[in-house]
């Protein structure tokens with residue numbers, strides 16, 4: 001897939017009205033600082049379309065990026081930000097659950113996990129919520145440039161075991177720095193967003 005255009009279309013906060021898009025959506029979920037915004041920038045070949053930061057908790061809204069006028073990449077707020085208060089965490093949970101269950105055009109979710117670390121309790125909860133909302137996420141192991149080749153297989157195993165991923169769940173190592181995995185992810189997105197169109201054509 002060739003990215004021809006990418007713009008920030010809608011920003012939804014905790015108190016915003018629900019967003020009802022007609023075009024398909026692909027969401028990115030994951031802990032704060034795992035690299036969600038960096039993944040979006042790498043996919044669309046832009047340095048700073050999605051704001052990234054060394055400071056965790058940068059994205060606390062649901063940001064909808066319109067790609068090629070044909071689908072949305074949805075940057076979900078990160079979790080596990082240690083400093084955030086209980087009330088903030090509750091707001092976050094409600095926002096995510098409402099989004100996962102409420103979007104009628106969500107095609108699938110990428111769950112991002114830092115390739116260096118064993119998934120934590122929050123990652124397991126996120127994975128469960130995605131499954132409960134009826135999706136089989138694709139797991140993206142981010143920051144793959146930070147480990148060497150010999151560690152790769154082991155870290156993938158750790159992530160699979162810790163989340164109890166069935167074999168059908170795909171796991172893709174990715175690096176925003178080297179762009180490893182970028183083409184594979186773009187191909188998946190293309191499939192996810194076009195599947196429905198094929199189905200719809202059959203109905204006509």
Ligand SMILES: Nc1nc2c(ncn2[C@@H]2O[C@H](COP(=O)(O)OP(=O)(O)OP(=O)(O)O)[C@@H](O)[C@H]2O)c(=O)[nH]1
Nearest residue numbers: 032033034035036037038052053057058059078176
């Ligand atoms: N080396 C390396 N650094 C990365 C990679 N992806 C992201 N980073 C760095 O990790 C930090 C956090 O990245 P973000 O993309 O802002 O993370 P996020 O998941 O959007 O974080 P929140 O918005 O807080 O939820 C930034 O300093 C990035 O430069 C990667 O593939 N390799």
Ligand SMILES: [Mg+2]
Nearest residue numbers: 036037058059
């Ligand atoms: Mg972000």
